[in-house]
Amino acid sequence: MIYLDHAAATPVSERVFEAMKPYFSDDFFNPSAAYLPAKKVASDYENAKAIIAHAIGAKANDIVITAGATEANNLALGVVASAFSEARLEFSSTSYTGTRTDSSLRDEPGRSVRNIRVENSNQHLMLQKKQNATNPQILYLVTEHDSVRKVAEQYGGEAIAVDKNGRIVLEDLKAKITDQTMLISVSLANNELGVIQPISEIAAIIRDVRFDRLKRGIKTPLYLHSDASQAMNLLDINVARLGVDLLTLNAAKVYGPKGVGALYVAHGVKLQPLTRGGGQENGLRSGTENVPGVIGFAKAIAEAKEHLNGNRKKYANWRKILLSELRDYELINKKHVLDNFVVLCYNGIDAERLVFLLEEKGIYVSTGAACAASKGVRSHVLAAIGLSDEEIAGSLRLTMGETNTEEQIHEAAKIINEVVAGERERVTS
Amino acid sequence: MIYLDHAAATPVSERVFEAMKPYFSDDFFNPSAAYLPAKKVASDYENAKAIIAHAIGAKANDIVITAGATEANNLALGVVASAFSEARLEFSSTSYTGTRTDSSLRDEPGRSVRNIRVENSNQHLMLQKKQNATNPQILYLVTEHDSVRKVAEQYGGEAIAVDKNGRIVLEDLKAKITDQTMLISVSLANNELGVIQPISEIAAIIRDVRFDRLKRGIKTPLYLHSDASQAMNLLDINVARLGVDLLTLNAAKVYGPKGVGALYVAHGVKLQPLTRGGGQENGLRSGTENVPGVIGFAKAIAEAKEHLNGNRKKYANWRKILLSELRDYELINKKHVLDNFVVLCYNGIDAERLVFLLEEKGIYVSTGAACAASKGVRSHVLAAIGLSDEEIAGSLRLTMGETNTEEQIHEAAKIINEVVAGERERVTS
Numbered sequence: 001m002i003y004l005d006h007a008a009a010t011p012v013s014e015r016v017f018e019a020m021k022p023y024f025s026d027d028f029f030n031p032s033a034a035y036l037p038a039k040k041v042a043s044d045y046e047n048a049k050a051i052i053a054h055a056i057g058a059k060a061n062d063i064v065i066t067a068g069a070t071e072a073n074n075l076a077l078g079v080v081a082s083a084f085s086e087a088r089l090e091f092s093s094t095s096y097t098g099t100r101t102d103s104s105l106r107d108e109p110g111r112s113v114r115n116i117r118v119e120n121s122n123q124h125l126m127l128q129k130k131q132n133a134t135n136p137q138i139l140y141l142v143t144e145h146d147s148v149r150k151v152a153e154q155y156g157g158e159a160i161a162v163d164k165n166g167r168i169v170l171e172d173l174k175a176k177i178t179d180q181t182m183l184i185s186v187s188l189a190n191n192e193l194g195v196i197q198p199i200s201e202i203a204a205i206i207r208d209v210r211f212d213r214l215k216r217g218i219k220t221p222l223y224l225h226s227d228a229s230q231a232m233n234l235l236d237i238n239v240a241r242l243g244v245d246l247l248t249l250n251a252a253k254v255y256g257p258k259g260v261g262a263l264y265v266a267h268g269v270k271l272q273p274l275t276r277g278g279g280q281e282n283g284l285r286s287g288t289e290n291v292p293g294v295i296g297f298a299k300a301i302a303e304a305k306e307h308l309n310g311n312r313k314k315y316a317n318w319r320k321i322l323l324s325e326l327r328d329y330e331l332i333n334k335k336h337v338l339d340n341f342v343v344l345c346y347n348g349i350d351a352e353r354l355v356f357l358l359e360e361k362g363i364y365v366s367t368g369a370a371c372a373a374s375k376g377v378r379s380h381v382l383a384a385i386g387l388s389d390e391e392i393a394g395s396l397r398l399t400m401g402e403t404n405t406e407e408q409i410h411e412a413a414k415i416i417n418e419v420v421a422g423e424r425e426r427v428t429s
Numbered sequence: 430m431i432y433l434d435h436a437a438a439t440p441v442s443e444r445v446f447e448a449m450k451p452y453f454s455d456d457f458f459n460p461s462a463a464y465l466p467a468k469k470v471a472s473d474y475e476n477a478k479a480i481i482a483h484a485i486g487a488k489a490n491d492i493v494i495t496a497g498a499t500e501a502n503n504l505a506l507g508v509v510a511s512a513f514s515e516a517r518l519e520f521s522s523t524s525y526t527g528t529r530t531d532s533s534l535r536d537e538p539g540r541s542v543r544n545i546r547v548e549n550s551n552q553h554l555m556l557q558k559k560q561n562a563t564n565p566q567i568l569y570l571v572t573e574h575d576s577v578r579k580v581a582e583q584y585g586g587e588a589i590a591v592d593k594n595g596r597i598v599l600e601d602l603k604a605k606i607t608d609q610t611m612l613i614s615v616s617l618a619n620n621e622l623g624v625i626q627p628i629s630e631i632a633a634i635i636r637d638v639r640f641d642r643l644k645r646g647i648k649t650p651l652y653l654h655s656d657a658s659q660a661m662n663l664l665d666i667n668v669a670r671l672g673v674d675l676l677t678l679n680a681a682k683v684y685g686p687k688g689v690g691a692l693y694v695a696h697g698v699k700l701q702p703l704t705r706g707g708g709q710e711n712g713l714r715s716g717t718e719n720v721p722g723v724i725g726f727a728k729a730i731a732e733a734k735e736h737l738n739g740n741r742k743k744y745a746n747w748r749k750i751l752l753s754e755l756r757d758y759e760l761i762n763k764k765h766v767l768d769n770f771v772v773l774c775y776n777g778i779d780a781e782r783l784v785f786l787l788e789e790k791g792i793y794v795s796t797g798a799a800c801a802a803s804k805g806v807r808s809h810v811l812a813a814i815g816l817s818d819e820e821i822a823g824s825l826r827l828t829m830g831e832t833n834t835e836e837q838i839h840e841a842a843k844i845i846n847e848v849v850a851g852e853r854e855r856v857t858s
Contacts, residue, residue, distance in 0.1 A: 001466075008467075009459035009717070015454055024446055024686065029440035033795060034781070035788040037430075038437075057586070067496030067688065070706040070716035093630030147706030149713060252717060257453065259496065259688055259719030274703050276583060277499040277576030285500035286576060316837060352463070360463040366462060396793060
């Protein structure tokens, strides 16, 4: 088997597994319990959080452990909900029976309701306001994963354009920021193309906007969120250098366990929890801690940081090998990419058939984000960089990783060429 | 070590661990990927869901996998949010700048707003309405875990009383149901006392209310949710027999892995997802599946069902042993309890000291729910059944489980007696 779909899933590394193992059946105690073995587990858990935090230049207390990147993204984007729970709606206090429309709420012509604050403590509403298309609160890169897009759409968001290389068009970002914009979400590296975004440049733009708002007395905050799930393997992530307020991490993409992620939350950012209960994670994410998962996450992240430089060289080299040994392709992700991502277009060929034929030869690749592929939905990422439907249909994503060797890369190139050549012949005959 | 805190945490059983193991590093593929090894993982995952579902008399499609019981409870109680997204608020469509209070929303005297539906598709609000104290939407047993209580409080809820044995007062439930009540949440077995609630009797009451609403043309639905986290080890759970619309399960309490839970959702119940994204779990809970976790969960649940009868006899016997060999205590949880729960009051003694002293002798017990204990909060459950502050301070919870043997039970009784006698002497001298 030559596995070239590391962006979809990575195996738990042996060292990560060994690190997790004791916490399933031996050190299984509830971290909140009073006795020493439990306190030791709680301490190991906190140490693990510290390791995760330090890997990105943060402190343990800045990290909220979640059940994965999707939950972390949902939690992050919910920052706009906080602002809208400041909504005023005054009621009379007479009792009410049944369901009916109240036309007294009709707005006066010329005025529209945006932010309303709750007045009456007996009856009040928590409003999550979905915005009209002209004044979005969340700006997100058009190529973001569904776990950002779908949530942004829920709250009212607008997409920022990318160029044909998949890089953010900073002028479009600047043009789209309004006084109502609260959050800008741009993944550090895209999960389909591996394109790396200029996060610190975006942060600089945001700083200017904040300063301008301050001058004009506009109190709306403006936060920068970045999903760094794919980037952790090859990039040195530092939240101060990036300038982010919120950052998503995913254990499952860095040879850690599935079902564990984290959200870095900068000081001063007010989030509303998605889950309430026992108050874990500083009240931001209740639920008994997934101790083995977090121990594994810390080990995985520490290893990723350790192997960063070696990985960069290794994948840069392997990418060169692939691009020189592969035939008859058009390279889609040319610039500013994570070197382990190789996205190729085989024009006139059905890439889904290639996936199937390559699988028969023991090579596992994909046509894009796993979630989208399984739903038969055309990649919105490839569409956003201007590929035609036919080009999208012929696009293959190869993502190299720890399971690969250089021999495998050579072998993969050889077999991919054979399969593609076979398909060319078949479709042209 | 004699571990008597199984309600706080259980070790992953050996068979569960062996079942999970292959899915960390060997069958690690993303279930949504297109190639066969991934499809096999997806199939194994679905089989696991089927096993979990069948264990409670449901189908795989009725189960939403979550990251634990807390998330499942939050998701379940969010059913009331669905109803309130049907809220009408009409706006003008003029644009808006800045933040201000709009007094045009003031209600006319004598009328108050309860349910409002969104009209304008460009601008609409998702309303989660917090109710006034006279018309609650969620009724929850006063002894519920924080992951129900805190969420219910958020939406607007009212507590149902329990008697001195911790059993629901059905008359109080009937008295508190109004036309606005949408959800009743009562744990099948309480996590501090092990008290088993008459869920099917509650379901019968609910059926009557639903029929009555139908006759009067009231469209508000009424759902029954039950957290069965603690009950799975000793009770045969069948959703039809219980009459529940929503049921929470927790792998971590049945010798499965932490960080995995499930919510059973009956047909017709409309939930809003807490996390959006790739659309997994029928869109109700997005995020790449925690495959090892769910495989482990299924194994754990299958084992629990297998050992049900044996367990019941075993714990009934051990409970008898404890109650006859222990000295100088008052039994708190007398009737309708899971036999592995023994809650004792040592009046005049500080139970937290007992926990510490017992720990020194290698016996691990607790004073109540782990989450509460770690926050130094007095047990709301013991308060609800009428214990005084002093009695609460002297209360110990012993929860037996798979790690115990009969010898350990005898040994524990002996040591507890010694430690208690020592404390009695110390406080009276």
